[in-house]
Every structure is written in structure tokens, then in C-alpha cells.
Amino acid sequence: MKLGKKPKTTRGWTTAGVKVKPKNVPADSIVGRISSDWVIDVFRPKFIDLASATLEQYAEDCLLYELSQQEAAAQINTDGTIVSSLQPNKPLFHSQYQIDEFDRVLSETSQHFFAPKGGWRIHANAARFERNLDEKYGIFRPFITQHPEIETFVRTLQRKYAMGEFSPLRKPPIPRSTAVIILFMMTRGNLGWQVMLLAFLFLLVGLQPWALVGLVLVLQTIKNRRLRQRVGTMPHRIPTLTPYYYHHQKPQGEPDETPDQEMQRKHQLLLRPVGMPLGQDEASIDTSQYDTILLGSGAATLFAAALLSRAGRKVLVLCPNHDASDVEDIDGIPVDMGSMNITRIAKQQAFLAPALCTENDCQGGIRFAQIGTEADGHAFQILSIPGVGADKASDQIPFILKAAGGTYSLMADVATDLGDGWPGSDGSAGDSAVGAYIDALESLNATAGAFYLSKILPESANKYQSKSSYQTVSVQYAESILNQCFPLNTHTRSLMAGVGLPGENLRPSKASMAVHVTNLCGALSGEGMHYPIGGSRALCHALANTIEKLGGRIVTGLHLKELVFVEPLGGDDEKKSSEKPSCVGVRLMSGQEIVFAADRFRSKANDPVVVSMLTFIDTFVRIMPAEIRTKYGHPEGLGALQEQRPVVKFAYSLKGSAQELDLTGADFYRLPGAARALDEINPSTNTIRHGEIGWEDEDEQRVSGVSETVTDLSGEDRKRRKHRQKQFEPGVSWMHIAFPSAKDPSFSSVHPNMSTCVITVEADDDLVADMGTNPRIFQTKQSNPKLFLENLKNLQRKVEKELIELYPQLEGKLIVGKLQGPQSMGLSHTPERYAAKGVRVDTPYKHLLYGGSDVTIGASFSASLVAAWLAANAVVGYSTFDHLFYQKNITTDLARFMDSPGEDEDNLAVPYSIPDLPHDKNL
DSSP states (O other): OOOOOOOOOOOOOOSSOBBOOOOOOTTOOOOOOOOOOOIIIHHHHHHHHHHHHHHHHHHHHHHHHHHHHHHSOBBBBBSOOOOOOOOOOOOOOSHHHHHHHHHHHHHHHHHHHTTTTHHHHHHHHHHHHHHHHHHHGGGGGHHHOOOOHHHHHHHHHHHHHHHHTTSSSSSOOSSSHHHHHHHHHHTTTOOHHHHHHHIIIIIIBBBBHHHHHHHHHHHHHHHHHTTSSSOOOOOBBBBBBBOOTOOOOOTTTOOOOOOOHHHHHHHHHTTSSSSOOOOOOSSSSSOOOOOOOEESSSHHHHHHHHHHTTOOOOOEEOOOOSSSSSSEEETTTEEESSSEEEEHHHHHHHHHEEEEOOOTTTTTTOOOOEOOOOOSSSSSEEEOOTTTTTSSTTOOEEEEEEEETHHHHHHHHHHHHHOOOOOOTTSTTTTHHHHHHHHHHHHTTTHHHHHHHTSSHHHHHHSSSOOOOOHHTSSSSSHHHHHSEEEEEOOHHHHHHHHOOOSSOOOOTSSBBBHHHHHHHTTTTTSSSEEEETTHHHHHHHHHHHHHHHHHHESOOOEEEEEEOOOOOOOOOOHHHHOOOOEEEEEETTTTTEEGGGGGGGOSSOOOEEOOOOOOHHIIIIIIOHHHHHOOOOOOOOGGOOBOOEEEEEEEEEEEOOOTTOOOOOOOEEEEGGGOOEEETTTTTTTEEESEEEEEOSOOOOTTOOEEEOOOOOOOOEEEEOOSSOOOTTTTTTTEEEEHHEEEEEEOHSSTTTEEEEEEEETTTTTEEEEEOOSSSSEEESSSSSHHHHHHHOOOOOOHHHHHHHEEEEEETEEEEEEEEEEOOBBBBHHHHHOOTTTTBOSBBBTTTOOOOGGTTTTTTTHHHHHHHHHHHHTTTTHHHHHTTSOOOOOHHHHHOOOOOOOOSSSSSOOOOOTTOOOOOTT
8 A cells, every 4th residue: 555545446346345245146155165067056046037027927917817706706798708808928927836947947057057966967077088098908908998007007106207217227236436446346346348337327327226127138139140240251151161181082993092091182182282282374363353362371371261261261372482381391301390389278279170171070070189198287388497406507497398297397396496485285376476476367368369359440449448458467577476476496496487478589688578478377377288280381371271162263483572562643742642552462572463353442242451460560561662651751760770690590400200319299499588586685784686587688789708707596696798799609699499290190191200309499690680670670681692601601500419419319310400590570579569659450551451460479379379360350340349349350250151061070180190199079
């Protein structure tokens, strides 16, 4: 209320505040109450009043009529009739009963239409419910009507959904801090990323259990669908092939082949080299039918080619050697020049099966024999390490590694001979430092696969993956870890260094821990070493059979000069320099070019690719055109790498069988790079200063003849010799001696009373020179061929003398010898090798991939197979999800899509029958 003004008059109210009824309002209505019952409030009063008035009027008319009848009774008309008035007509409501009935009808009508529980609402709701049922269930309404519990169940689900019970998210079951701790512990436990993802969704996001199960089912469905898909041009049906040693149907009338004739025929096949040289009338190779070129030789190269052939690629293998199997023939005696020792044979056979499988056998008729015999515990390595097991640092007592007993046998031998702690009676490490060390290395080696798989995954994918523990130790020096694990026992420390790196004369102070982890775990797996029966040629012939029968070709004896590139055309210089050139083939020393057909690059079927299986330095330094490397760059980290010192291999045929000459299948290694460290004692503090393992420092170019005196833990003075030049010294320098014939149980059947020997030593400075470049590479000194040949002969005489001193029974048994080298052995096993980002399968150039053993562990044949497998997967084009989530790769796909082989396990590629020879058919 405003001051000085009267309140405004409200409708229905007087100025005095007394309520009055508004106009046109029924008499029985209450002011202020609104009613929608217009039958009772509007029509009923009017109709009842009208009916009552009509009834009253009718009653009055009837009364007047009766009175007029009484008065007119005495009046008679002239014609004798009685004079009377007209009787009143009955109105609609001529009695109170009819008014009451009308009032009842109005009340019922009001109740029907306006009452809260009126009849019309019931019918309307019923009709609407029927219509809703028809719309909701349609043709299923009769079924729902007969089974009302279904509708109840549906309504219950709807009610729960409305209450939020069916939401895929919920409040996390545990506090977030606890969930983070659990996830951290799971990460430290090296669980798979799939488990980590599900745990994250359940513990942190709060995904419902049913939603989690549904997510797993959806992902599993997607995975199964992807597993059934072919990648690249892999055919829908991969047939098995007839083996290379299969005896074709003989002409009618000829007698059947006897077992001896069959054995002789199969053995004769092993005398034939793998691959064929270019024909004299073949000016060039027709490359129109090939989409993949592989450069290299050996079983690893042919393994990659066989996998790609199975996957639908047309492969052309170009080998620098005259034999793709790396076998040297000495007067008809084949000598395996490369190391064919295979570790973890059970896994390796499953690895090789997709490439070898034939219609007769899943292994292509190839079997592997364990090196050694039961008598020597299946010994496979003899390590001669200066000072280990001896009182004097210069003495060398061989230490034998055996497969029998595995790690437990090694722990017992080290405890007995080198003073280490004893293993537990239950086979555990117990007090053995060696056992604890090997257990730790096994956990590191379990993550090696993820590290090497990253060599073919995109860098973008590797950035979001945590580093494996194997990758972490790969950039650490082995000596620092050995000193921590074996602080007091210098003998055990050096022995572990020697087992970890027998294939290269590299001190642990310069070697990566990764190679030690791989070699130690492989050697101490308990399976020992195995060798293909029939040697390298048997295995390579089986792989070549797959390649050639699927349209591939193996050409040998080619001297490669350089890779051939096609630079990008058109555009400005800046754009042109940013594009990478395409590798289209190779150029030979003769000037001949072997390049892809031009239409291959326009085809969408198979993208042509060149795969180098050579060493990393050979690929990106020696056969890479300098102008291409200078203009378009090189693999990242190339300048920090080091090449191993080249080696010279001497192959001999020996008069006498392995049994007659008492030869062993175990490889002999002399390892000066692992020589026992000369720990020193500080007299004032009584603290130990660890000496350097492999203390003969030959790489620092010190003055010849100068020496220094150090005191080891025994109190004896020792002298370190320092050398000016790298020269082979009998009894001192690194050496590897192998007897391939003693490893192959079939060799004596093919070549009775004969044996083979291969000796590998490092090339002297008279043969090779360190170029002093980055990367560190060696160059053969061939400027003076006569002097070079003389130096080789001098080295050969030293090597032969050393062989006779180590194996006196061979004196006078050397028949013919051949040498190979100096030849490159790939990258040195330094931490820089594993840290360099450019040492991977893909390269900075289009259509060029790298699949050499430098991708993994170059000194191991088993590791070279892994490198070849990585290259084959990269060529086919498997994605990151294929490898990480679907576990899909070329070997799993080939095993899934290939026809099942037969079970004729007796029809082998290399049959042999030697009494009392242990042979497991499952191998």
C-alpha cells in the first residue's frame, strides 16, 4: 500500500473488504473456489429451476382444470352437450419423481465426466493402455499377455535403469590413492598392457563389472575378426609343398628304390650348392615378376625369403657368395663356415616351421641333433679364459659348459672349481652368486622381445611405451654390473663375462649388458646347443625349396657394388630435398643393374622393396652411394657406431672321422677380453679396487714392450703387457675353433673317415686398417697384393701351429685348407649399438629395409633368425595393433592359413643310422 492512495478494488470484493459474488456465478458456488464441473455448477441449477417452475405451472393448470370441470357440470349446451374447458398438456417434468430422476442423471453425468474417479477416465485410460500395448509390443502382444511376468521383468529393468543402476559407470570400488598404488605395483610386475588397461578402467574410471565383461567380449570379437583377415597379398589358401628330396615317380618298369639307394641319393643332394649363378648367356635378370629383392646369404636370409614367399611375395635373392648356404667345398667336402648352433631348440623349431613346412612334415624333413653326448653331459662350449681357475693370471684352464643339469650344473661346477657359494639342494640358487645372477638375468631377458619388436614399430608407437628392463641395461656397460654382482670372486666374474660374449674380443668395460643377458640365458637354458642334421646345406636346401617352388629365385656369385636409387622428380628444391629417394635395386661390379620393373611402382598389389641382410656398415656405408647419403642423410646414430674387427676363417678337411680323431662338437673359445681382473688392495684402508676384466689393453696403441706392475688380491705382483699393434699371438689372442663334422651325426655316413675344422681369428693390423672415421670401420689392405698374401700365409702358419698345440691328435691330419676373409662381422656390441635409434628395420629411404643380424645380436645364429623375421613382418605390412594387441604376425598367419601337413616323419631330408646315437623324433 502506497501512502496517500486507497487500495485498488479487487474483483469480487467490495471496497469495505466484504466478499460479494461475481456475476454469472451459480448460487451454490463458493467465491474463491474454481470448479470445472459445469454440469453441476451451471446446468443443474438452471435445469432444476426450470423443471420445478414447469411442474408448478402444470400443477396450477391441473387445479384450474378440475375447478372448471366442477362449475361446468351444470351448464348444458343447446344441443344437450356439457360445456367443459380443455385439459392441460403434460409437460416433460410433470412430477417431482421425474425432477429427482433428472437430478440423479445430472449427478451421474457429473460423476462420470468430472469426478476424480469418473467412469469416462477409466475407459479412456483403458483405451490408452490398450493402444500403448499395441504400439509397444505389436505382434508380440499376445505372447506378452499370456506371460505377464515378462512385462513385469521389463518394467523392473526400466525402473532400475531410471534409478541409474544400469549405468556403465559407477563410483570406483576403492579409493583412488589405493588404486594408483595397485596399478604401480602391477606395472612393476611387468604385466601386459591389456591387463593394465582393464585394471585402470575398473579401479580408477569405475567401470561396472558387466560393462567390463562386455568390453572384453567386443574387443575379443574384433580381435577374432582381425585374425581371420589376410594382410597384404597373403593368399587365401597356402598350400604345402613337396620336399626338395622327394623321389619323383619312377619310370614304368624300373625297380623300386632301396633304402640304401634313397640315402645315397639324399646325401648326394647335399653336395649341390644352394642357388645358381647367372648363366653365361643371361645378360640381365628379368625382374618384372619379382616384387622383393633380398641381399645376402646364409640360412637367415633364406628364412626371410621363404616366409615372404609363403606370404605371396615373389622373391629374388642376390647372394655375394658362390653358395647361398655359406658352405665352403674343400675337394668335395662341405665345410660350414658360419655358426649354425641353435639355442632354445623348442622355440626355434616352431619359429622355422612356417618356412619349412611340406606336405610330408611340418619341419620340412629337417631335424636337429644336440651337440655333445651323454658321456660329456652334452658339452657345447669350451672356454679358455686367462687366469680363471688358475693361480697365475697367465695360465688358462678350460671351463666346459654342459647342457645336462643346466644352471644347477654350472652352479655346482663354479662352487667346486672357482670357490663360489653352493646351490640349494632343491635346485634353487642357495648361496650361489652365479645362481642369483642368472635368475636376475632371466627376468631381464623376458623383456627382450618387446625391445626387438620396437625395431619394426613406428617411432610414434614407441614413444608411448615404457622402456623394458632389457632396453635399460642395454645401454649400460657389462663390467659395472659384474663388479656389483661379484665384488670379491674375480674368477667367477671373468667366467660370466666370457659366457656372456664369446663371439667378439671385447672387454666388458666396453660391451653392452644386453649381449651378456642374451648369451648367458641362451647358453644356460638347459637345452644346450643343437645343430641341423646335414649341416647348413640341408637347412638351406629346404628353405630354397619353398622359395623356388613359389616363384622365387636365388642367384649366387654376385659382387655387389652399390644400391640404385631414384631421386624425386619435379617441385622446388626445398620440397625435393625433403622427399626421400626410392631404392629400386642394385648395381654389380660388372656394371649390370638389377632393378625393379617400372610398372611395379604403379601396382597397388605389392609395393616393391629391397631388403639388405648384410651388415649395417656394409649396407649404409660400403654399398650406399655417397651422394645419396650426403644429400638425404643416414640412419640416426650411425656416426657413434663401431664395426667389429674383421676376422679371418681357416677351413680344413681332416683325415679321420670324429671318433677316430677324438673330436668334440663343443666349440673352443679363447677369450682374452674376459681375462681375470687384477683387483688391488689399498693397504691403508683395506679396501678393494676392482681391476679391469680383460686387462690386456690392445686397442690403446701403447708402446710395445712397456709394462706395468700391479698387485692382485693374492699379494702377487703381475705385469700387464701393452701392445703397439694388433697381431695374432699363439696362446694369447682371441680364437674360435669348431668341428662342424663332429656336430652333424650324418656326416660320417656321407664322408667316411673325414672330418672338418673351422678356425676363426681376428685379422692382424697387417691385413686391415682402422680408418679412424665415424662410424669406426676397417678397410682391407690390398694395395700390395703380394705382401697381403704373404701376411695371410704367415697368419695361417701361426694358426695351424696353435691348432696342433691345442689338439695334438690332429698333427699330420690336416689335408687341405682354405681361408675366407678378412670379412666383416657387423657392429661391435657396445652400448651405442643398442642406443642408436637408426639401427632398426625401416630406413630413411623409400623401398629399402634392413634385416641383417645387427638389428639383434649379431654373434648368434638364433638372433639372426629373429632379425630376418622382423624384416619379413615389415615387408608384409603388419600394423602396431597387429603386433601388440592381436598378437598377429607372419608366422602365426602362415600357421593359421596353411594346409595341414602329413605325418610321414620317417621320410627325412637327411636320414642317418648310427648305433647308439640319441635322437628324439619330436625334435
